[in-house]
Amino acid sequence: MIPVQKIKLYDEAGEDLESLPGPIHLQETQKPQPITKTSVQGRSTSMNIKRLCGSLYHKDGNVVLVVADVGLRVHASVLEGNTGFFRDLFAAACPPRPEETFDGCPIIPVYDGMEGLTLFLGVMYGYTYVLSFPSGLFKLPTSGCRPILNISVNSDEFWTLLKIATKYAAFGIRRSCIKMLSQAGYAVTLKDYDSSTTRPGLSSGCLNALQETNVRVLLPVTYYFLCQQTDAFIEECELDNDALMRLYRGGCKLAKVWPEFVAKEIVKRAQDRETCCRPIFKQAFDSVSNLILDANLNGFVAPLLYLLRHQADMSFERGLCERCKEDFQDAMFEERERVWTSLPRVFGITNTWEELEVRVS
Numbered sequence: 001m002i003p004v005q006k007i008k009l010y011d012e013a014g015e016d017l018e019s020l021p022g023p024i025h026l027q028e029t030q031k032p033q034p035i036t037k038t039s040v041q042g043r044s045t046s047m048n049i050k051r052l053c054g055s056l057y058h059k060d061g062n063v064v065l066v067v068a069d070v071g072l073r074v075h076a077s078v079l080e081g082n083t084g085f086f087r088d089l090f091a092a093a094c095p096p097r098p099e100e101t102f103d104g105c106p107i108i109p110v111y112d113g114m115e116g117l118t119l120f121l122g123v124m125y126g127y128t129y130v131l132s133f134p135s136g137l138f139k140l141p142t143s144g145c146r147p148i149l150n151i152s153v154n155s156d157e158f159w160t161l162l163k164i165a166t167k168y169a170a171f172g173i174r175r176s177c178i179k180m181l182s183q184a185g186y187a188v189t190l191k192d193y194d195s196s197t198t199r200p201g202l203s204s205g206c207l208n209a210l211q212e213t214n215v216r217v218l219l220p221v222t223y224y225f226l227c228q229q230t231d232a233f234i235e236e237c238e239l240d241n242d243a244l245m246r247l248y249r250g251g252c253k254l255a256k257v258w259p260e261f262v263a264k265e266i267v268k269r270a271q272d273r274e275t276c277c278r279p280i281f282k283q284a285f286d287s288v289s290n291l292i293l294d295a296n297l298n299g300f301v302a303p304l305l306y307l308l309r310h311q312a313d314m315s316f317e318r319g320l321c322e323r324c325k326e327d328f329q330d331a332m333f334e335e336r337e338r339v340w341t342s343l344p345r346v347f348g349i350t351n352t353w354e355e356l357e358v359r360v361s
Contacts, residue, residue: 042142049070050070063105067113152201200225210222210248220343250347258303270285
């Protein structure tokens with residue numbers, strides 16, 4: 001049998017993701033904050049900046065992030081403690097000129113969308129949290145709780161959060177997002193794939209988001225799941241030519257796995273006169289060959305699931321002797337291991353999973 005290799009995930013700081021606690025929980029106090037419509041003038045600036053109403057304009061904040069003409073007053077210590085980008089920025093910053101302040105605070109222009117930035121800051125301050133439970137069931141806290149927003153790992157908000165956390169080197173939030181994805185079906189080992197009770201409900205932007213944020217270790221299984229989607233869904237994904245080529249080439253290779261396995265393992269046993277259960281394997285080949293010749297069947301691009309189903313449910317196994325049954329199940333196990341090991345190479349990402357485990361950066 002082929003040994004199972006455990007793939008480890010690391011963040012940019014070199015920390016093992018598997019040592020992290022359970023899924024992150026992010027709570028939302030309120031949706032993207034309303035903006036004060038009246039333009040106001042700071043005490044030390046002639047700029048017209050609108051203050052963002054709500055919890056992200058702190059009276060005791062000492063820096064103002066400006067998106068277009070909207071200001072969010074926050075704390076430099078919070079930004080420094082959570083992001084490498086602002087930590088480096090403040091370390092190299094010079095004292096601001098009077099015309100570069102608003103409400104007595106230095107101004108920092110940022111160029112993210114308002115909804116994404118408020119989500120990111122809300123997570124950083126603990127005003128917003130994402131709920132992710134494998135069973136889909138959860139118990140709401142009862143004391144002093146604010147309203148809860150359940151953000152799916154495949155929602156646009158989630159991918160936006162991952163992108164902004166990557167942009168600003170917020171490694172803690174980024175690491176938690178990656179861990180949440182791995183718990184939601186984006187497996188990095190065959191054991192995790194088999195033990196997952198759900199398969200990720202892919203969003204159209206998942207592959208582009210993983211490539212943009214350089215989370216390469218999750219790309220093989222994402223391509224694998226995309227192979228099983230309709231052409232209409234693939235069109236919605238707006239993949240570039242390189243990604244489309246990887247996807248369709250990989251799908252063609254995966255489609256050959258089950259027919260080749262039938263020829264190698266079932267036909268061989270059906271023709272081998274020394275196989276004691278030869279008639280049963282011949283009967284099995286007659287039944288599965290009809291499926292292989294079915295032009296409407298496209299399920300062969302999911303060989304891991306297809307092999308697993310046949311390993312457990314193929315009716316002809318019930319008539320096999322113990323020796324033939326064990327031998328055939330071992331062959332299926334080894335084939336699934338081989339398919340999983342080959343996924344990075346099948347989609348042209350890299351040769352081995354080990355090359356992807358070095359860093360999640």
